[in-house]
Amino acid sequence: xxxxxxxxxxxxxxxxxxxxxxxxxxxxxxxxxxxxxxxxxxxxxxxxxxxxxxxxxxxxxxxxxxxxxxxxxxxxxxxxxxxxxxxxxxxxxxxxxxxxxxxxxxxxxxxxxxxxxxxxxxxxxxxxxxxxxxxxxxxxxxxxxxxxxxxxxxxxxxxxxxxxxxxxxxxxxxxxxxxxxxxxxxxxxx
Amino acid sequence: xxxxxxxxxxxxxxxxxxxxxxxxxxxxxxxxxxxxxxxxxxxxxxxxxxxxxxxxxxxxxxxxxxxxxxxxxxxxxxxxxxxxxxxxxxxxxxxxxxxxxxxxxxxxxxxxxxxxxxxxxxxxxxxxxxxxxxxxxxxxxxxxxxxxxxxxxxxxxxxxxxxxxxxxxxxxxxxxxxxxxxxxxxxxxx
Numbered sequence: 001x002x003x004x005x006x007x008x009x010x011x012x013x014x015x016x017x018x019x020x021x022x023x024x025x026x027x028x029x030x031x032x033x034x035x036x037x038x039x040x041x042x043x044x045x046x047x048x049x050x051x052x053x054x055x056x057x058x059x060x061x062x063x064x065x066x067x068x069x070x071x072x073x074x075x076x077x078x079x080x081x082x083x084x085x086x087x088x089x090x091x092x093x094x095x096x097x098x099x100x101x102x103x104x105x106x107x108x109x110x111x112x113x114x115x116x117x118x119x120x121x122x123x124x125x126x127x128x129x130x131x132x133x134x135x136x137x138x139x140x141x142x143x144x145x146x147x148x149x150x151x152x153x154x155x156x157x158x159x160x161x162x163x164x165x166x167x168x169x170x171x172x173x174x175x176x177x178x179x180x181x182x183x184x185x186x187x188x189x190x
Numbered sequence: 191x192x193x194x195x196x197x198x199x200x201x202x203x204x205x206x207x208x209x210x211x212x213x214x215x216x217x218x219x220x221x222x223x224x225x226x227x228x229x230x231x232x233x234x235x236x237x238x239x240x241x242x243x244x245x246x247x248x249x250x251x252x253x254x255x256x257x258x259x260x261x262x263x264x265x266x267x268x269x270x271x272x273x274x275x276x277x278x279x280x281x282x283x284x285x286x287x288x289x290x291x292x293x294x295x296x297x298x299x300x301x302x303x304x305x306x307x308x309x310x311x312x313x314x315x316x317x318x319x320x321x322x323x324x325x326x327x328x329x330x331x332x333x334x335x336x337x338x339x340x341x342x343x344x345x346x347x348x349x350x351x352x353x354x355x356x357x358x359x360x361x362x363x364x365x366x367x368x369x370x371x372x373x374x375x376x377x378x379x380x
Contacts, residue, residue, distance in 0.1 A: 061332065061333075080321060081321070081322050081325050084318050084321075084322060085322060090329070113311070113314075117307055117310055120307055120310035120311050120314055121303070121310050123314040124303075124310055124313040124314035124317055127314055127317030127318045127320075127321055128274050128317045130317075130321055131270060131271070131274075131317055131320055131321045131324065132271050132274060132275060134321065134324065134325065135271050135324065138328060139280070142251065143251075
């Protein structure tokens with residue numbers, strides 16, 4: 001649990017008290033590569049802090065999986081819309097490495113919101129960051145060519161390229177796996 | 191200013207004190223049809239409560255205006271990403287009716303965040319709602335045909351159709367104005 005405590009320390013207004021408040025609600029969960037933290041169509045009722053491992057969020061578009069994002073160790077993952085609206089999740093969350101998660105139920109977070117400004121603030125910062133990330137990703141897909149998109153993750157998220165199977169990278173860039181192969185070969189030649 | 195006070199009353203934890211706290215920071219602004227609350231490329235530094243009127247948010251895609259959303263009386267508008275990240279706004283906010291706004295500077299909101307749980311909570315709820323609205327709109331554009339999209343706003347937002355020029359409706363549905371004309375004629379015949 002200490003990793004989650006360290007994660008909380010980066011937020012303003014942290015005091016050891018806030019970790020004591022949340023500790024009784026936390027549980028650990030280990031999931032294996034290929035397992036789901038959340039299958040598509042279920043209502044998401046918790047937030048996962050990823051202590052170790054890697055997960056991907058994806059949705060189905062015309063029966064084809066489209067990867068929204070990758071979430072790695074020392075970050076939080078959840079199906080945000082489903083969590084907030086209490087509706088079935090369009091998004092599935094799947095481990096693509098064996099992962100160790102620390103789970104906080106949403107009902108507990110809502111209790112915490114009432115108890116300390118720290119948690120309201122964390123909720124606000126998380127929502128803001130989720131919004132900005134989603135908007136950036138839409139813009140990235142809309143404004144950049146397939147090659148530019150690949151170059152960008154090559155420059156900024158090279159560690160992901162080492163860890164994620166290429167078919168998931170292709171679905172994240174919203175290009176066919178064959179197109180990704182062609183782009184990779186072209187870039188390797190230059 | 192009383193309209194803004196009434197707007198705040200809908201949120202949990204409202205007390206008359208929260209309105210007294212925000213009042214010194216508020217200013218009124220009247221903008222005419224066609225004027226900008228925020229031109230594209232400027233950093234957004236405030237939030238507007240729309241007391242009367244109607245505005246649209248749009249961005250440029252390959253030089254063409256794409257309308258993101260319409261904001262009418264008794265709602266809040268801002269360029270959310272620009273506000274939070276302090277970067278130049280990709281989005282422009284333009285009045286499409288003469289409008290009366292009540293302006294709250296973001297620096298003031300940040301001060302209020304420190305003073306009362308109400309404001310942190312309002313910030314969180316606003317961010318959450320912004321996220322869900324944006325995601326819904328992306329899904330709406332992705333999953334529905336042009337005709338379905340038009341039918342949906344015909345059913346759910348008929349008042350907008352009465353108030354908004356059709357070229358903006360077309361750009362909101364991301365279809366050509368001629369396509370919208372054809373759809374409207376087809377639906378009128380059925």
